[in-house]
Amino acid sequence: MNRRVATAVTMGVREFRRTPVLLALLAFLPAYIIGAFVLxxxxVDVPATIDGTxxxxxxxxxAAAFMTPxxxxxxxxxxxxxxxQTSQAADDRLRLAGYSATDLVVSRVGTLALGTAVVAAASVLVAVLVFTPESILPFVAAxxxxxxxxxxxxxxVGIVLGRLGGVYVMLFAPMVDVLMFQNPLATDAPKWTRLLPSHYATNALFDAAFTSGVDAWDFGGAVAYAAVLLAxxxxxxxxxxDVE
Structure with missing residues (x-):
């Protein structure tokens, strides 16, 4: 990571720190959602269909494993x-400072990856306080x-719909995707649900949580899906x- 990208990532993290609502969600929501469902x-014991078994x-x-994704x-x-939403003004300043399109894109991808890692770490930490996945590293990776x-x-979604519409979409989309269509307790989902964002990653996560084997195809599908979305x-x- 060059100095320009590192500086831009640092600025992005500082912008997050100036958003109290986001910090409160990161600190509170994993314990609330996962912990509340567990309580x-x-x-009782329940039969779950994991990888066809x-x-x-x-x-x-x-509940702990299911509410993690x-x-x-x-x-x-x-x-x-x-x-x-928070990077738009900063990006304008960075362009004036001579940042290239590549610098901006790499820095924002890096900031997103860092934020995702924090979210995943907080959620996994709460989950493993309740149960121990059969394969912890694949569970974390998924x-x-x-x-x-x-x-x-x-x-x-934030670029296309803006903040208000985007928040509604990002609150409800995971619930529809994961809770309704990737639920191992439910009956067989329609084939088109394989196109939903979490399908392959949640399959890999449930494999890692409750079986000793991990399906490489699920991980491969999840990586490919994320790569296409990234592009x-x-x-x-x-x-x-609008960087030239």
Whole structure:
């Protein structure tokens, strides 16, 4: 990372620090969402379909694992949204200071990755206080992929819809995606739900949480999905900043 990019990332982090609502969400929401669901669910075992196989797991363990991608998706999407909103004035100043398009794009991607890592770390920390995933490193990696995917979506949605409309979308989209269509307790989802942002990453996450094996195809699909979204996000961000 060159000095210009490092400076821009530092400026982006400072902008986040000046947004009390975002900091409050990052500190409070993981414990609230994951912890509340764990406390509210009954103390029973439930059958869950993981990678085509039915396994029986404690409901509290399932709730902790299941709400982790929901929490990360919501928070990462909001981080991406706020990144766009808070960086616009700074990007104008950086362009005047001689920053290139590449410098700006790399710095914003770096800031988004840093924010996503913080969100994922906070959510995983709360989850592992309740249960121990069968494969912890793949669990963390899958959580990061969920966060990166929705963080990039937050950037695109923030540019296209603005702050107010973007917040509504980034609050409800993860709930529809993960809660309704990626739920291992539900019946078979329609095939088109494989196109939803969290499909491959949540499959990998549930594998890592409750089975000893990890499907490389799910990880590959999640990485490919995030890479395609990143390419789209870079193009949208570049056009929005109007850098020549």
């Amino acid at each position: 509210l669910v009954p103390d 039915t396994v029986t797991v404690p409901m509290a363990d399932f 929901v929490t990360v998706a919501i928070l990462s999407g909001i981080v991406g949204l706020f990144l766009v 959580t990061l992929l969920v966060g990166l995917t929705y963080g990039i979506l937050g950037v695109v 789209i996000g870079v193009l949208v961000f570049y056009r929005a900043t």
